[in-house]
Amino acid sequence: MVSIRPGPVTVGGVALDNHLLLAAGILGTTGSSLNRMLSLGAGGVVTKSIGPYPKDGHAGPCLAVLDDGILNAMGLPNPSKEFVDEVAPLIKKPVMVSIFGGNPAEFARVAGWFEGKVAGFELNLSCPHAEGYGAAIGTDPGLVEACTRAVSATGVPTWVKLTPNVTDITSIGKAAERGGASAIVAINTVRAMRISTGLRRPVLGNRYGGLSGSAVFPVAVRCVYELYESCKIPIIGCGGVSSADNVIEMMMAGASAVEIGSAVLNNVKIFETIKSDLYKKDGLSPKEIIGCAHHG
Amino acid sequence: MPTMDDSLSVPVTILRVRKETSLIRTFVLDRSFPFSPGQFVMVWVPGIDEIPMALSSENTITVQKAGDATTAMFALGAGDKLGIRGPFGNGFTKGEKVLAIAGGVGAAPLLPLARADCVMTLLLGAKTESELLFVDQLDECTDVFIATDDGSLGFGGFVTALMDDLNLGVYDRIAVCGPEMMMRAVLAKVEEKGIAHKTEFSLHRYMKCGSGICGSCCIDPSGLRVCRDGPVFSGDLLLKSEFGHYMRDASGRKKNL
Numbered sequence: 001m002v003s004i005r006p007g008p009v010t011v012g013g014v015a016l017d018n019h020l021l022l023a024a025g026i027l028g029t030t031g032s033s034l035n036r037m038l039s040l041g042a043g044g045v046v047t048k049s050i051g052p053y054p055k056d057g058h059a060g061p062c063l064a065v066l067d068d069g070i071l072n073a074m075g076l077p078n079p080s081k082e083f084v085d086e087v088a089p090l091i092k093k094p095v096m097v098s099i100f101g102g103n104p105a106e107f108a109r110v111a112g113w114f115e116g117k118v119a120g121f122e123l124n125l126s127c128p129h130a131e132g133y134g135a136a137i138g139t140d141p142g143l144v145e146a147c148t149r150a151v152s153a154t155g156v157p158t159w160v161k162l163t164p165n166v167t168d169i170t171s172i173g174k175a176a177e178r179g180g181a182s183a184i185v186a187i188n189t190v191r192a193m194r195i196s197t198g199l200r201r202p203v204l205g206n207r208y209g210g211l212s213g214s215a216v217f218p219v220a221v222r223c224v225y226e227l228y229e230s231c232k233i234p235i236i237g238c239g240g241v242s243s244a245d246n247v248i249e250m251m252m253a254g255a256s257a258v259e260i261g262s263a264v265l266n267n268v269k270i271f272e273t274i275k276s277d278l279y280k281k282d283g284l285s286p287k288e289i290i291g292c293a294h295h296g
Numbered sequence: 297m298p299t300m301d302d303s304l305s306v307p308v309t310i311l312r313v314r315k316e317t318s319l320i321r322t323f324v325l326d327r328s329f330p331f332s333p334g335q336f337v338m339v340w341v342p343g344i345d346e347i348p349m350a351l352s353s354e355n356t357i358t359v360q361k362a363g364d365a366t367t368a369m370f371a372l373g374a375g376d377k378l379g380i381r382g383p384f385g386n387g388f389t390k391g392e393k394v395l396a397i398a399g400g401v402g403a404a405p406l407l408p409l410a411r412a413d414c415v416m417t418l419l420l421g422a423k424t425e426s427e428l429l430f431v432d433q434l435d436e437c438t439d440v441f442i443a444t445d446d447g448s449l450g451f452g453g454f455v456t457a458l459m460d461d462l463n464l465g466v467y468d469r470i471a472v473c474g475p476e477m478m479m480r481a482v483l484a485k486v487e488e489k490g491i492a493h494k495t496e497f498s499l500h501r502y503m504k505c506g507s508g509i510c511g512s513c514c515i516d517p518s519g520l521r522v523c524r525d526g527p528v529f530s531g532d533l534l535l536k537s538e539f540g541h542y543m544r545d546a547s548g549r550k551k552n553l
């Protein structure tokens with residue numbers, strides 16, 4: 001197996017402890033939970049997506065565990081501005097606040113609450129299952145560019161997370177780049193549904209949800225590969241990563257770092273597990289690996 | 297990667313509904329779920345919501361009317377369907393001489409513990425006599441002492457006062473489930489006696505996924521997940537924590553108790 005050398009990592013303007021970040025919405029609702037994941041080996045953490053107003057989220061069921069993935073429709077539950085107090089004790093740690101809003105002004109307002117208190121922002125333009133939010137913006141290049149610019153204007157590192165639920169993800173990636181994004185995160189969940197044959201209705205309260213976990217890994221690798229060919233800013237690969245070999249594969253597709261979400265379900269210590277396989281003192285330099293599948 | 301278990305909700309049919317008190321009913325299901333006492337399931341009330349409920353036996357849940365989903369359940373009867381995910385969580389640690397302390401619907405997860413034949417003594421509390429849960433079933437399997445807030449049966453006052461009449465040194469474990477303020481009072485008492493480490497509390501926090509991934513049930517300052525690392529926690533872990541002080545609502549905002 002290919003392994004890489006440990007060492008300092010900076011991606012999209014953010015200094016990380018290693019190449020592995022906790023993905024948005026996974027154990028990211030409280031400061032102490034994020035802190036626990038950092039102490040369990042995450043090189044950085046992304047918070048639950050925070051919006052302009054508090055939201056309770058969708059009625060349950062919110063989540064279904066499948067053979068090879070997770071189907072969820074949480075509905076962006078979040079405490080809004082009160083979250084500032086949650087992350088305050090984590091100042092100076094590699095914490096990215098995930099932000100969502102209905103328009104550029106809302107994105108800017110939420111970002112303003114956290115300026116100077118976190119390492120950077122990740123814009124959730126891509127949540128596929130909340131009315132008027134998320135995918136409605138993330139599928140429109142003009143809006144993506146405007147929302148990105150509204151936040152990147154703060155000068156704080158701004159990562160933009162993309163939905164795979166579009167015909168051409170590169171047009172959205174390029175829009176984020178024009179808006180001043182310092183990195184692109186790909187991907188959010190893939191729109192999906194399961195039906196309970198016993199109860200004769202969709203298994204989620206919201207009926208539609210987003211698929212994550214191993215099942216979407218090939219989709220995520222394809223998206224990262226396409227974005228690497230068309231964008232210059234760094235890419236953070238996300239979607240179905242659950243082993244060191246998956247991390248290497250994402251890097252070969254073009255990712256400078258990865259985010260891990262669903263794999264936490266089976267192993268809350270997944271970061272330590274992957275790190276011990278991924279890093280070797282005599283491993284290759286990450287530079288030699290990132291994007292290498294594009295050559296030749 | 298290690299494969300995830302396909303654990304879509306299992307459809308179950310309600311066989312019977314038993315009225316326990318004016319506010320509490322037991323739903324008997326047509327399927328059994330092997331479990332350890334203290335574990336819970338996520339109960340899907342179709343069209344309404346999905347909520348956590350302790351198993352009161354392999355095929356029953358015992359539900360107190362609280363809000364939307366539980367009220368909707370009270371309208372269900374024999375033949376109606378629910379979805380069940382689980383069991384989840386850790387359950388109570390086994391002991392040989394257990395003291396169990398139950399308040400209100402908190403008796404639900406403690407009944408199967410008492411039936412497992414390890415509970416020497418059980419302290420049962422409720423607001424008033426008619427709200428006492430499982431008096432007869434518990435009497436059959438353990439030594440029960442009763443307290444009611446209004447004194448309508450047993451000791452008049454909080455169930456914690458009954459602890460003063462016991463030699464707590466006799467028990468190797470203490471298992472507690474009930475309203476959080478009552479559990480906090482028990483924690484203060486066992487801390488004073490230096491036995492917080494052998495006392496376990498079953499916690500209630502807002503649960504959305506029940507699977508340990510969404511973060512809605514995490515407690516401060518450990519960041520542990522009530523649905524996965526709990527719901528049963530040792531007293532010494534709860535001493536300097538949010539327990540008894542605040543919890544978070546569905547949005548994640550703190551609410552003082």
Ligand SMILES: Cc1cc2nc3c(=O)[nH]c(=O)nc-3n(C[C@H](O)[C@H](O)[C@H](O)COP(=O)(O)OP(=O)(O)OC[C@H]3O[C@@H](n4cnc5c(N)ncnc54)[C@H](O)[C@@H]3O)c2cc1C
Binds near residue numbers: 349350361366401
């Ligand atoms: C591990 C565990 C075991 C439980 N076991 C039992 C039991 O055996 N019997 C019983 O009667 N109750 C039990 N509960 C409490 C039960 O889950 C709530 O009473 C129920 O969720 C209320 O739902 P509702 O829609 O009727 O009320 P709502 O109107 O939604 O809310 C009323 C209150 O119920 C709580 N609540 C609502 N939804 C949830 C949720 N998804 N997760 C946690 N709390 C919620 C909140 O505190 C809320 O303020 C348990 C809770 C937990 C965490």
Ligand SMILES: Cc1cc2nc3c(=O)[nH]c(=O)nc-3n(C[C@H](O)[C@H](O)[C@H](O)COP(=O)(O)O)c2cc1C
Binds near residue numbers: 240262
């Ligand atoms: C329960 C759950 C909640 C999520 N919440 C968010 C969120 O709030 N914001 C966001 O941008 N992505 C959210 N996601 C998507 C993940 O961050 C990630 O993009 C996706 O799950 C794919 O990665 P994975 O396969 O490693 O989980 C959530 C995913 C899950 C499973």
Ligand code: FES
Binds near residue numbers: 503507521
């Ligand atoms: S309810 Fe989702 S982590 Fe516990």
